[in-house]
Amino acid sequence: MIPFVDLKAQYHSIKPEIDAAIQGVLESCAFTLGPDVVELEKEYAAYCNNAFAAGVNNGTSALHLALLAAGVGPGDEVITVPHTFVASAAAIYYTGATIKLCDIDPVTYTMDPAALEAAITPRTKAIIPVHLYGQMADMDPIMALAKKHGLIVLEDAAQAHGAEYKGKRAGSVGDLAGFSFYPGKNLGAAGEGGMVVTGNAEFNRKVRMLRDWGAEKKYHHELKGFNMRLEGIQGAVLRVKMKYIEKWTEMRRDAAGRYDEMFAGSGIETPVQMDNRRHVYHLYVIRTAERTRWIEELGGKGIQTGIHYPYPVHLLPAYADLGYKQGQFPHSEKAANEVLSLPMYPELTGDMQAEVVEAVKAL
Numbered sequence: 595m596i597p598f599v600d601l602k603a604q605y606h607s608i609k610p611e612i613d614a615a616i617q618g619v620l621e622s623c624a625f626t627l628g629p630d631v632v633e634l635e636k637e638y639a640a641y642c643n644n645a646f647a648a649g650v651n652n653g654t655s656a657l658h659l660a661l662l663a664a665g666v667g668p669g670d671e672v673i674t675v676p677h678t679f680v681a682s683a684a685a686i687y688y689t690g691a692t693i694k695l696c697d698i699d700p701v702t703y704t705m706d707p708a709a710l711e712a713a714i715t716p717r718t719k720a721i722i723p724v725h726l727y728g729q730m731a732d733m734d735p736i737m738a739l740a741k742k743h744g745l746i747v748l749e750d751a752a753q754a755h756g757a758e759y760k761g762k763r764a765g766s767v768g769d770l771a772g773f774s775f776y777p778g779k780n781l782g783a784a785g786e787g788g789m790v791v792t793g794n795a796e797f798n799r800k801v802r803m804l805r806d807w808g809a810e811k812k813y814h815h816e817l818k819g820f821n822m823r824l825e826g827i828q829g830a831v832l833r834v835k836m837k838y839i840e841k842w843t844e845m846r847r848d849a850a851g852r853y854d855e856m857f858a859g860s861g862i863e864t865p866v867q868m869d870n871r872r873h874v875y876h877l878y879v880i881r882t883a884e885r886t887r888w889i890e891e892l893g894g895k896g897i898q899t900g901i902h903y904p905y906p907v908h909l910l911p912a913y914a915d916l917g918y919k920q921g922q923f924p925h926s927e928k929a930a931n932e933v934l935s936l937p938m939y940p941e942l943t944g945d946m947q948a949e950v951v952e953a954v955k956a957l
C-alpha cells in the first residue's frame with residue numbers, strides 16, 4: 595500500500611524530541627500561548643523573512659483575524675479564488691464582508707491577475723491570493739493592482755511554508771499572511787495551529803488582541819475578541835519541527851523532481867513550477883479527464899490519491915447564496931473536475947514513486 599500521506603513516518607523520525615517537547619509543556623503547565631509559542635513566533639517570523647508572527651488556533655482563524663486586523667468588515671468586498679479550500683472564502687464570510695471571486699490561471703492554479711483586475715470594484719477592500727499546492731501566486735501584478743487601488747493583500751499561505759517568489763518568502767510579500775499548521779500541512783502541529791505573519795506592527799498588535807479576547811491586559815477588553823490562542827503543546831511541537839522544515843521541504847522537492855523525471859514524455863500533465871518560484875509541493879497534482887476511473891484503478895493497486903478540491907467555492911451548496919452560476923469560472927471548474935493528487939510527503943521513496951508512476955502510465 596502506498597499512502598497519500600504518512601504522518602507516522604515523520605513522527606517516528608523525531609519521536610524522542612517531540613515526546614520531550616510535549617513532556618516539557620506538561621511539566622511547565624504553560625498550556626495556552628506561553629514561552630514556546632513566543633519563541634515559535636520569533637522563529638517563524640524570521641523563517642518568513644518578516645518582522646512579526648502571531649500564533650493562533652488554526653489557519654482559518656489566521657485568515658479571519660488577519661482580515662479583521664486590517665479593518666475588513668460589513669460593506670467591504672474581498673476577492674479570492676473559487677479553486678481553493680473552502681476556508682479561504684469562509685474567513686471572508688466570518689468578517690461580515692462580501693465574498694467576491696475571480697478565476698485562476700489554469701497552469702499554476704493560482705489567482706489570474708487579469709481576472710482579479712476585472713473583479714475590483716469601488717467596494718473592494720482586500721485580496722486573498724492562495725498559494726495553492728505550495729506554489730506562490732503571481733504576486734508582482736497582484737501587488738501592483740493592490741497598490742493602484744489601495745487594497746490590502748492577505749496571502750493564504752496555508753499550503754506554502756517556505757515557498758518563494760522571486761527570492762521572497764511566502765508571508766513576506768502581502769500586507770499579511772495566514773499559515774496553517776493542520777497536521778497534514780508541510781509544517782504540522784500535533785493537533786491544530788495557525789500563524790499570522792506581517793510586517794505591520796499595528797496589524798500584529800490587533801491580531802494578538804483579537805486571538806485573546808480583544809485584551810492586551812487581562813480583563814481590559816478593548817476589542818470584541820475571540821478565544822483563538824495557539825496551545826503551548828503545539829508551540830513546543832512546532833518548534834521541534836521548525837528545525838527540520840527546510841530538510842523536509844527539500845525532500846518534497848526531490849520527490850517532485852523524481853515524479854517529473856519519471857513522467858517525462860508520458861503525456862501526463864504534471865505540475866508546472868514557474869521560473870523564479872520555489873514550489874514546496876504541499877501536493878503533487880496531475881490532471882486527467884478520466885479521474886473517476888483512475889482513482890478506482892489506482893486504489894485497486896493500493897495507491898491512495900486525493901482530490902484538492904472537487905468543487906469550486908461558487909458551486910458549493912454552502913455558498914450558493916453568493917449568486918454565482920455554473921460556467922462563470924471555467925478554469926476553476928475544469929480544474930475541480932480534473933485534478934488528482936498523487937502521494938506526496940518527505941519520506942516518500944523513489945521505489946514507491948516508481949510504483950505509482952508505473953500504475954499511472956498503465957491506466
Ligand SMILES: *Cc1c(COP(=O)(O)O)cnc(C)c1O
Nearest residue numbers: 652653654679681682752774776
Ligand atoms: C488548510 C487550509 C486552510 C485552513 O487551515 P486550517 O488550519 O485547517 O484552519 C486555509 N486555506 C487553505 C488553502 C488551506 O489549505
